[in-house]
Amino acid sequence: MAVGPGRVVDVSALFAEHHLALVRLAVVLVxxxxxxxxxxxxxxxxxxxxxxxxxxxxxxxxxxxxSTVNAARSVLRRRRTERQHPHAGDTGTIEGADASTxxxxxxxxxxxAVRNLAPRDQQVLALRYWAELSDTEIVHALNIAPGTVRSTxxxxxxxxxxxLKDGPE
Amino acid sequence: xxxxxxxxxxxxxxAERASHVDxxxxxxxxxxxxxxxLALTRRRRLNWWAPAVAAAAVVIVAAVSLALSxxxxxxxxxxxxxxxxxxTSSPTSVISSTTPDTTPATTPATTPATTPPTTPPTTPPxxxxxxxVSLAGAVLTIPASWTVTGSGDRxxxxxHWCLSPPDGVxxxxxxxxxxxxxxxxxxxxxxxxxxxxxDAPGGFGNADLCNTETVTPSSGVHQFGERTIDGRVxxxxxSSWTCPSHNYQLEQYTVFTFPAFVFLDExxxxxxxxxxxxxxxxxxxxxxxxxxxxxxxxxxxxxxATGYRVTLDRAAWTGLTHGFQSEHVTVTYQIPATVLQPQTxxxxxxxxxxxxxxxxxxxxxxxxx
Numbered sequence: 251m252a253v254g255p256g257r258v259v260d261v262s263a264l265f266a267e268h269h270l271a272l273v274r275l276a277v278v279l280v281x282x283x284x285x286x287x288x289x290x291x292x293x294x295x296x297x298x299x300x301x302x303x304x305x306x307x308x309x310x311x312x313x314x315x316x317s318t319v320n321a322a323r324s325v326l327r328r329r330r331t332e333r334q335h336p337h338a339g340d341t342g343t344i345e346g347a348d349a350s351t352x353x354x355x356x357x358x359x360x361x362x363a364v365r366n367l368a369p370r371d372q373q374v375l376a377l378r379y380w381a382e383l384s385d386t387e388i389v390h391a392l393n394i395a396p397g398t399v400r401s402t403x404x405x406x407x408x409x410x411x412x413x414l415k416d417g418p419e
Numbered sequence: 420x421x422x423x424x425x426x427x428x429x430x431x432x433x434a435e436r437a438s439h440v441d442x443x444x445x446x447x448x449x450x451x452x453x454x455x456x457l458a459l460t461r462r463r464r465l466n467w468w469a470p471a472v473a474a475a476a477v478v479i480v481a482a483v484s485l486a487l488s489x490x491x492x493x494x495x496x497x498x499x500x501x502x503x504x505x506x507t508s509s510p511t512s513v514i515s516s517t518t519p520d521t522t523p524a525t526t527p528a529t530t531p532a533t534t535p536p537t538t539p540p541t542t543p544p545x546x547x548x549x550x551x552v553s554l555a556g557a558v559l560t561i562p563a564s565w566t567v568t569g570s571g572d573r574x575x576x577x578x579h580w581c582l583s584p585p586d587g588v589x590x591x592x593x594x595x596x597x598x599x600x601x602x603x604x605x606x607x608x609x610x611x612x613x614x615x616x617x618d619a620p621g622g623f624g625n626a627d628l629c630n631t632e633t634v635t636p637s638s639g640v641h642q643f644g645e646r647t648i649d650g651r652v653x654x655x656x657x658s659s660w661t662c663p664s665h666n667y668q669l670e671q672y673t674v675f676t677f678p679a680f681v682f683l684d685e686x687x688x689x690x691x692x693x694x695x696x697x698x699x700x701x702x703x704x705x706x707x708x709x710x711x712x713x714x715x716x717x718x719x720x721x722x723x724a725t726g727y728r729v730t731l732d733r734a735a736w737t738g739l740t741h742g743f744q745s746e747h748v749t750v751t752y753q754i755p756a757t758v759l760q761p762q763t764x765x766x767x768x769x770x771x772x773x774x775x776x777x778x779x780x781x782x783x784x785x786x787x788x
Contacts, residue, residue, distance in 0.1 A: 269445070270440070274437040277436055278433045278436050283440060286440070353428075357431045357432045358432070360428040361433075364432070379426060379429040379433055380430070380437065401784055401785065405784060407425060410425065411420075411422075414420065414425075
């Protein structure tokens with residue numbers, strides 16, 4: 251339990267309630283379960299240190315979500331650089347993909363294409379199409395300009411369509 | 420596949436990916452209130468052994484450098500000798516000239532040992548030893564005692580460096596892990612360059628300053644315009660942020676052509692070091708003509724054979740002061756018609772965002788800044 255200026259944040263309760271959802275958010279962002287768990291563990295570890303500064307306990311989930319997105323972005327940045335020297339045997343497959351149906355195959359092709367988008371594009375798509383966040387929530391989560399959420403999504407979808415049609419740039 | 424199908428497949432794909440994670444399958448973690456980075460799993464520690472060794476090497480090199488630099492420039496008796504000399508040779512004039520309120524001019528010259536002054540010695544301060552570091556081709560001069568590593572997350576990433584004083588970043592209570600000076604090579608980051616520059620006002624300049632979503636920091640951008648670093652054009656911005664418990668003053672230079680860099684100082688107490696570093700920096704020569712990303716209000720549009728020639732009055736999105744401009748800079752881009760959406764004509768007065776690969780415009784979008 252962390253004590254802020256006159257307010258109390260129950261970190262253990264937050265952990266119990268939101269840990270799984272945040273790991274899932276991290277998984278769809280970084281597409282790596284171990285990395286996702288690391289991300290969220292770091293987020294909570296940092297949160298414990300910083301929670302004393304949190305004025306409004308109701309803001310905790312938003313703070314944790316934003317921290318998760320930021321930490322996932324760091325993972326993607328590192329990975330993007332690593333991809334310039336891809337490891338042999340990295341087939342780009344998605345763990346657990348069910349390729350037995352045409353739709354599953356198409357879904358997997360889309361998700362592989364997503365991995366070729368810039369982190370910001372991946373984030374905005376995940377927040378919209380998995381977390382189903384509103385424009386305002388995405389603005390807060392990504393700290394981007396109000397009014398650019400929809401254009402950013404549209405732009406990301408344009409790029410995704412181009413990748414699906416022509417292959418990665 | 421139409422847009423609706425694509426959106427549906429995205430939802431299915433994310434749901435499928437997330438479905439592999441359930442509470443039972445997560446590795447067990449200790450109570451977060453007892454969790455520390457040192458308690459991370461062995462696998463994760465192994466992932467970080469190389470950066471840790473590198474950081475240790477940097478510290479050792481810095482320490483050796485400091486020792487050598489100190490040996491080279493320091494007086495043989497740096498601490499005691501100047502004070503002693505001042506007090507015994509001309510105590511009255513020296514002391515009274517600098518501390519008239521606390522040390523009377525009548526202080527006997529013969530009793531310095533029994534009435535030691537509480538003020539610092541009056542010998543001129545020696546310049547701090549410096550050293551040059553090369554980061555992605557940028558040669559930067561910093562105090563010899565400073566470390567080039569990561570006290571925060573960004574500093575451990577390729578293309579990101581955290582420059583910090585030896586005793587750590589002050590104001591740490593408000594900004595744990597924050598760098599005193601943050602250097603990013605957008606060219607090292609590579610494919611992210613365009614987005615990183617687009618983020619520069621937000622991702623680097625305004626990020627998480629108050630550390631809580633519900634608190635809106637009040638901000639004032641004092642300056643926004645162009646400067647030069649080693650002859651290369653850099654976007655410059657200076658802004659202040661007032662949070663409930665602390666304040667920031669950000670100074671940021673973004674060299675937005677290849678090879679591209681962002682230099683950021685968030686804490687005023689390191690401003691002198693930062694400005695000295697900027698003033699004396701040498702950068703790799705510009706290799707491509709265009710800014711990788713730009714925003715501005717359209718002031719002129721003319722049709723060309725292949726598209727449009729668009730003139731922008733550059734503007735910044737600063738989080739709260741949208742479209743801020745203090746120093747008007749006009750830039751012109753040749754936008755191929757092929758990158759434009761047919762239903763979004765470019766009109767004078769509208770704000771547009773331009774993306775380039777450094778040589779040609781690759782994207783142009785209406786924006787709200």
